[in-house]
Amino acid sequence: MRPSGRAADQLRPMKITRNFTKHAEGSVLIECGDTKVICTASVVPGVPRFLKGKGQGWITAEYGMLPRSTHSRMDREAARGKQGGRTVEIQRLIGRSLRAAIDLKKLGENTITIDCDVIQADGGTRTASITGGFVALADAVKTLVEAKKIKENPIVTQIAAISVGVYKGVPVLDLDYPEDSNAETDMNVIMNDKGGFIEIQVTAEGAAFGDEHMLGMLAVARKGIAEIIELQRQALFSEAK
Amino acid sequence: MRPSGRAADQLRPMKITRNFTKHAEGSVLIECGDTKVICTASVVPGVPRFLKGKGQGWITAEYGMLPRSTHSRMDREAARGKQGGRTVEIQRLIGRSLRAAIDLKKLGENTITIDCDVIQADGGTRTASITGGFVALADAVKTLVEAKKIKENPIVTQIAAISVGVYKGVPVLDLDYPEDSNAETDMNVIMNDKGGFIEIQVTAEGAAFGDEHMLGMLAVARKGIAEIIELQRQALFSEAK
């Protein structure tokens, strides 16, 4: 029934490749079906002005799509001279979500920037960015610990994200582009590794939705997140960096 | 227990003043406690390029805060030369929400812009903008019908919004600033007049939240929205424009 033939609660194949590029403290290629995002985590000593002297660190995120990551070429935001509204909205969501993974006090006065650059888009780029961004963040944090720049690992929980939706009346997991553009409702769920919610955004794409769809979507999301948390764990415990 | 002394499921006094300014097709001052937003709806014939020739209309929204609507003065976005990320995020939410009120086909090739300008902020400016924006939109649409520029009233449902949160462990309705800045979880709910959800955004401000808080917040939101829908109705049926 789904265009991809997947079961309603079935994830697309997800692959997390660490150390994808060589310069960043954390660098991950995350592939969720045909969606591919490079997530790098860059550590810089110091914090933004509004945090100066508060004895804590900061996590921030930036998001971009290569102009031809999508079906038709989009304008390059650097050439247009500003980031679009969707970009801004997404990078704020990634930053908020990943800050929930960290005890900022234990991070010390360091800033970690998560860059999420979509090289191929097929739905779910923002949730892939959060899931992959967490792994890059974990690797970057490890370099700080190993270099003894911070005493304790500041990560307090894993963070993972997935999109779900109502497609032809049925709650389905991990929308690809053909589903995403036809779904009646679209939900992005960000959770931690204890099953707690960090952020939920649900939008009716046509008709309003009710409690039963809400609960149905949350159920498939919960199942999907559990699998993703496990995939992150496997990636992080695979052969050391 | 709440700083304002309100009951957990009690709205702040809400006042909707129509025809607040004289030029706009729809002009509303909405006051939710100390939060005050001017919402105007402006009708222009024609549609944006991406809708040309599709035989439908468009609803869009812009949001701004007067520099000193807040406790400390913020930079004027026009002077800085760009809208901040929060502004962009909010105006996209207002636009999406209000488009759910309208059958865009019946609107014809007209564009209605909803401008929401906060003159005093005390929490809940984005939900006040949606609630007040709907009333301005309804007035603007009425001018089109009365001028016989469109045949049928394209409004399909009322749209209203409210913020809820978990404050000291308890789900509470309609956060003011002192609560908003201390809430554990913050939720914005947009609903129609049939009790259907249009959009929900929930963010954990510290610890993650679970299903029980989610359900508790939705319950108080549902109660609040029902009251707001009624207030909108009274405002719209009060002495004709």
Next chain:
Amino acid sequence: MRPSGRAADQLRPMKITRNFTKHAEGSVLIECGDTKVICTASVVPGVPRFLKGKGQGWITAEYGMLPRSTHSRMDREAARGKQGGRTVEIQRLIGRSLRAAIDLKKLGENTITIDCDVIQADGGTRTASITGGFVALADAVKTLVEAKKIKENPIVTQIAAISVGVYKGVPVLDLDYPEDSNAETDMNVIMNDKGGFIEIQVTAEGAAFGDEHMLGMLAVARKGIAEIIELQRQALFSEAK
């Protein structure tokens, strides 16, 4: 003979409401007929870089119009990414005019920003901004004196402004929009409470003008300013802030 039926030297009804919003050190709603402007004065310790270490303060102004304060909706300057030429010209005039009210040495190293936001426009927004801005400035200065942050009140004079013009060959006071768009000559006059001129700008809108019109306009301006100075005084001496 005037569209409004006023006498040639008659002001529109002017109303000055202090403490219009709650956060600003000075907050005034000024209404001149249908022209309505919110003027707030915000105090921040410190001065711009070019005044560092000179032992004096600074007064600056910013001006904006809500997009639908006018007959047709204007683009939002924050969304366009820059302030228009008219806006820049006006806010520079407001700043210059209000600096004449103050002994900047006595202000100490404090900066006061006057934000003038037009919520409804019907001619004369720049002069209303100056007149209302002075009252907001006076209130803001009082908070500094009362908090003993400065020793002496630095206000040296009241500042008020009015537009005048030649309409159908006759010098008239306080142009509203229908007159403004048909006047042969348009003059903005800024004066202090001793009858001294601070700034005068006169523009021929069609034919050039001569000395007699110049003197005629100055005479009605002088009369109008005297009345406005008195209205400011009443507003400021009304029940204490």
Next chain:
Amino acid sequence: MRPSGRAADQLRPMKITRNFTKHAEGSVLIECGDTKVICTASVVPGVPRFLKGKGQGWITAEYGMLPRSTHSRMDREAARGKQGGRTVEIQRLIGRSLRAAIDLKKLGENTITIDCDVIQADGGTRTASITGGFVALADAVKTLVEAKKIKENPIVTQIAAISVGVYKGVPVLDLDYPEDSNAETDMNVIMNDKGGFIEIQVTAEGAAFGDEHMLGMLAVARKGIAEIIELQRQALFSEAK
């Protein structure tokens, strides 16, 4: 008594060189003492969008200073990415003033842009721009007439400008930089060749000013403008272009 030793009502030596550069339809170097401005007039068929189909032309102006035209180097506006407030204010004044020279109906659907670029500044750059810009405009208009693109010469009057001020209590003509930075009052006067005023801007630089100074400044301005009108005439009637 004046730093330059000039009499109170004495202009600096003014030199107008036509055909200063070779590409523009009108190109003038104007020198007022050490102030040097290149004024070019460029003709382009067509009018801005807001004038389409109204059967008239348009005159607009742009102003710039070379970064080291002044005592200290200023930032290049093109590199900073925006024109400063002073620049915007000045180019709007030049445009308004020169439009008074022309019957826009007779200009047909043509746009003439006056570019005023200051290569050396010593006070009075905006008035020099207007005076020189008029001569460039006259030359550009002549090319349209000679090419028979318009039937009738649309120039209805000469336009000239000068700065005057009160310096050590005395009204003086044509301020150079040392006077300009010490004057008590600063006035820019734009007039036509019949002695009519086009625009007057007067600013108190310290104390307010009264009628007597106003009249004194206008008197010296009137004398100066008469001389400048004659200098423009000589320049324009000198050996044909």
Next chain:
Amino acid sequence: MRPSGRAADQLRPMKITRNFTKHAEGSVLIECGDTKVICTASVVPGVPRFLKGKGQGWITAEYGMLPRSTHSRMDREAARGKQGGRTVEIQRLIGRSLRAAIDLKKLGENTITIDCDVIQADGGTRTASITGGFVALADAVKTLVEAKKIKENPIVTQIAAISVGVYKGVPVLDLDYPEDSNAETDMNVIMNDKGGFIEIQVTAEGAAFGDEHMLGMLAVARKGIAEIIELQRQALFSEAK
């Protein structure tokens, strides 16, 4: 003697992967040692305004680096709101070079945009962009021919590029970052498949250089380009797209 142990005239391993992403008409990953660039070619019907109605097509290029493609994180150009000078310089070079590959008349009124996005940088990103960009361009052109949108293949020659330099007094081929940052002279050479030069840019990084170094660099460049032309050919003739 070279940090990499390569011979003076030895290229780094170069790998060209076609069809790297799925949406673009041409999509290539080019790897030159540790330098990795994604080059996509996007076809859009129509031409820029300045070519309208001339019966020809256009090739243009844009270049970007992911923020952490380099050793330290660079600011994201989209967030800063403008492309840096180096970016602009490089994308103009890529565009000029690739236009030499095509008979623009035979391309018809189509525009092909070559996007070159560096995901990992280790010297030579601009020449890798040109070499990889040509392959992407060839693939994109083939889709036009196969879809019978143009009659004839407009490609007139292969285009390839390489950097050379003088390192410790010796002309060397294909500088990696450690050499690039220490070279005395730095040259980028763009050639066609007949051994003709398309563009050469040489810069002395310290002392000036003479004819002998110039000729030495051109000789190693010529050898390297011949090898790259062959690698492009193999890539293009490998299993059909």
Next chain:
Amino acid sequence: MRPSGRAADQLRPMKITRNFTKHAEGSVLIECGDTKVICTASVVPGVPRFLKGKGQGWITAEYGMLPRSTHSRMDREAARGKQGGRTVEIQRLIGRSLRAAIDLKKLGENTITIDCDVIQADGGTRTASITGGFVALADAVKTLVEAKKIKENPIVTQIAAISVGVYKGVPVLDLDYPEDSNAETDMNVIMNDKGGFIEIQVTAEGAAFGDEHMLGMLAVARKGIAEIIELQRQALFSEAK
């Protein structure tokens, strides 16, 4: 055979006027035939952030064209809000070239900005800017030496530049606009006073070029540069500043 009737290796008349404007530490008008550029050198104590504390100075350049320096009026870059790609490319070339003239250590922590503003363009504006910019730089450096702000003259060599090209199959020196727009190949050569190359940029404008044209162009360039070096010397040794 050349449109101007010049011999293939003949420069246009070149005139270098020092002290062209009065404020800058170095100010030169360079005229190469009808190409006219004002080059000023401005000294400011201090260095950009990336050089702080390294005990050296910096040379940078900015380039601009007056809007009507060209045949048709170009948009003013300050009004458009950004510098075009060609401008950026040229000012980076000027800066790199002139830094080769100076021992930056001996310059001390001073920054010299070379502003090159084209007032009339007829081909070769970038090379004229470098040639004239060097003379302005030399004058500015002299003011530092004479004011004893630096001990030793940091100039290590003269720098001069010229354009050459292949026109109707023949290498020609110093292209004017009619040649430039028809040349088959276009080369800009920057050299020092010992005949060493600083930078060479060659671009095929149509067909590729081979070694013989390359060598032919370099030969005429070398001859031209020798003459220009001599003209710079004469200008600098003419009556003291």
